[in-house]
Amino acid sequence: MTYDHILIRYAELSLKGKNRKQFEQKLDRNIREVLRDFEAIKVKRSYGRMFVKLNGEDETAVCQKLQTVFGIHSLSPSIKVALSEEKISEGALWAANDALPTGKGTFKVSVRRTNKDFPTGSQEMNKVIGGHILRHMDGISVDVHHPDVELKVEIRSEAAYISSKVLKGAGGLPVGTSGKVLLMLSGGIDSPVAGYLALKRGVTLEAIHFHSPPFTNERAKQKVEDLVKILTQYGGAIKLHIVPFTDVQTLIHKQVPDNYEMTVTRRFMLRIAEKIADMQHAKAIVNGESLGQVASQTLDSMYTINSVTNLPVLRPLITMDKLEVIEQARKIGTYDISILPYEDCCTIFLPAESKTKPDKDKAERYESFLNVEDIVEDAVNRTTVHEMTVTADEESEIDKLF
Numbered sequence: 371m372t373y374d375h376i377l378i379r380y381a382e383l384s385l386k387g388k389n390r391k392q393f394e395q396k397l398d399r400n401i402r403e404v405l406r407d408f409e410a411i412k413v414k415r416s417y418g419r420m421f422v423k424l425n426g427e428d429e430t431a432v433c434q435k436l437q438t439v440f441g442i443h444s445l446s447p448s449i450k451v452a453l454s455e456e457k458i459s460e461g462a463l464w465a466a467n468d469a470l471p472t473g474k475g476t477f478k479v480s481v482r483r484t485n486k487d488f489p490t491g492s493q494e495m496n497k498v499i500g501g502h503i504l505r506h507m508d509g510i511s512v513d514v515h516h517p518d519v520e521l522k523v524e525i526r527s528e529a530a531y532i533s534s535k536v537l538k539g540a541g542g543l544p545v546g547t548s549g550k551v552l553l554m555l556s557g558g559i560d561s562p563v564a565g566y567l568a569l570k571r572g573v574t575l576e577a578i579h580f581h582s583p584p585f586t587n588e589r590a591k592q593k594v595e596d597l598v599k600i601l602t603q604y605g606g607a608i609k610l611h612i613v614p615f616t617d618v619q620t621l622i623h624k625q626v627p628d629n630y631e632m633t634v635t636r637r638f639m640l641r642i643a644e645k646i647a648d649m650q651h652a653k654a655i656v657n658g659e660s661l662g663q664v665a666s667q668t669l670d671s672m673y674t675i676n677s678v679t680n681l682p683v684l685r686p687l688i689t690m691d692k693l694e695v696i697e698q699a700r701k702i703g704t705y706d707i708s709i710l711p712y713e714d715c716c717t718i719f720l721p722a723e724s725k726t727k728p729d730k731d732k733a734e735r736y737e738s739f740l741n742v743e744d745i746v747e748d749a750v751n752r753t754t755v756h757e758m759t760v761t762a763d764e765e766s767e768i769d770k771l772f
Contacts, residue, residue: 371464373429373447376436377524377531378420381443381541394420397441397544403606404435416526418484421448433537438604440570441547442539446522448531453488458495459502461532462521466503466510469519469534476513477503483525492525499523543572545605550574551684552647553656554639555610557594557712560658560687562601562704563695567686568656569605576650577601577608578643580615590712598758600704610756611646613749615639621745626736633728634736636675638746644679645750654682660695661688670727677730 378401383393394415401420402413410425411432422432429447436445451461466477481495490498499521500512524531553565555577569575579594591612598610618638626634643655659667676683687695699705 371449371461373449373533374424375448375450375531376422376424376429376432377446377448377533378422378436379443379445379539380418380420381441381539382543383441393441393544393547396547397439400439400441400544400546400606401436404439405432408432408435416528419524419526421531436539437537438540439544440540440542440572440604441544443541444536444539446533446536448524448533450529450531453485453525453530455490455495455498458523458525458530458532459499461530462499462523463503463506465521465532465534466507466519469521470507470510472509473507474509475518476511476516477519477521478512478514478517479503479521479523481523481525485525485527487527488525495523495525540570540604542570545569545572546574548572548574549654550576550650550652551654551656552611552643552650552652553577554643554658555579555594555597556658557590557597557708558658559692559699559705559708560660560663560695562597562658562708563698563702564656564658564686565601566604566698566702566704568684569601573656575601575605575608575656576611576652578611578613578646580613580639580642582616582619583614585616585619586713589710593707593710593712595756595758596707597704599760600702600707602758602760604702607757607759609650610758611753612756613642613646613753615749618642618745618749621740625739629723629725630728630733630736633671633674633725633733636671637678637733637737638742638749640675640679640683641742641746642749642753644681645746646753647681649750652681654684655679656684656686658687658695659685660690660692663692668726671725674728674730674733 383390398413398415405411408427410427412423412425414421424432433445436442449461451457479496479499481492483492519534522533548571551568551573553561553568553575555561565575577598581591595610598608602608619635622631622634647655661667696705699708
């Protein structure tokens with residue numbers, strides 16, 4: 371015997387009531403997309419579960435890919451056997467030997483019988499299977515509370531599936547089920563993590579980056595592109611909008627007092643982001659702000675900066691401290707790129723002291739010296755779009771994370 375299927379359990383999809391079918395269909399498409407290079411596999415949906423038939427493809431490699439797909443709660447390499455007590459018991463014995471190769475340890479059998487036509491009840495099957503294993507493996511015993519191995523048996527209408535281990539999935543909702551958002555991506559540690567967490571809630575993601583040559587160089591832009599490529603591992607193809615921001619920053623630097631420069635700069639960034647979000651039919655802007663982390667992330671700053679847009683601004687990191695963000699960045703593979711020492715536009719013209727409690731009326735008065743609409747329009751018109759997709763090399767890198 372060998373594991374010939376991967377059994378996939380859903381995350382929150384089971385709570386979606388009448389919309390559940392749409393969520394399952396989207397998850398199905400996302401799974402097929404991430405497994406597109408495994409030509410022999412077959413994916414099948416069955417109520418409450420999804421099954422990947424391996425047809426000889428590498429079980430470990432397929433599992434690693436599936437663990438990046440949002441909407442999957444957990445997955446298990448499984449063997450498929452015919453619907454008889456004898457075949458199920460034989461399969462469970464093989465799985466027990468595979469999970470406990472030394473022949474020693476404890477186990478538990480958990481039968482889930484969705485096929486009510488199968489003549490033996492779940493509790494009775496637990497005893498049948500457990501007894502069969504105990505008769506053929508001398509060194510093991512039953513522990514229903516803290517077993518070394520839990521043998522899961524799903525008795526369904528077409529067959530029974532048996533597994534001995536459960537791998538954690540990415541959780542969340544399938545990408546593409548929650549509408550489109552625009553991520554403000556700086557190249558630092560925070561915003562890629564914010565993008566990852568937004569993807570986890572099922573959004574379709576596009577990203578916007580503000581580039582200010584010659585103050586920021588091509589390596590800074592490449593860094594952002596590399597971060598987006600990492601995010602494509604979790605969200606598929608992502609559009610990256612590169613905004614030429616040098617002229618905007620230069621004008622602000624000339625016209626606005628130093629201590630309001632950061633506030634006004636971020637208000638312009640938000641205006642441009644809103645304009646591009648509208649053009650791309652995105653319903654919200656996402657950024658990597660965490661309350662109290664830096665001067666622009668106080669409540670007063672957020673209020674003053676936020677007042678230039680009517681779009682919702684989502685802040686997935688709002689309650690996280692820096693160490694939590696770094697831990698998440700390392701986990702998803704963006705940290706090493708984010709700490710590369712290339713300046714982004716937020717670090718140039720940085721005043722010695724920025725207002726932590728900027729006044730909205732003052733910000734508006736300073737902006738009255740600038741032709742706001744024309745500046746925004748010009749930056750939007752000169753924005754370039756890059757379609758970022760997953761490459762084989764990048765897939766290999768992300769595989770190492772799991």
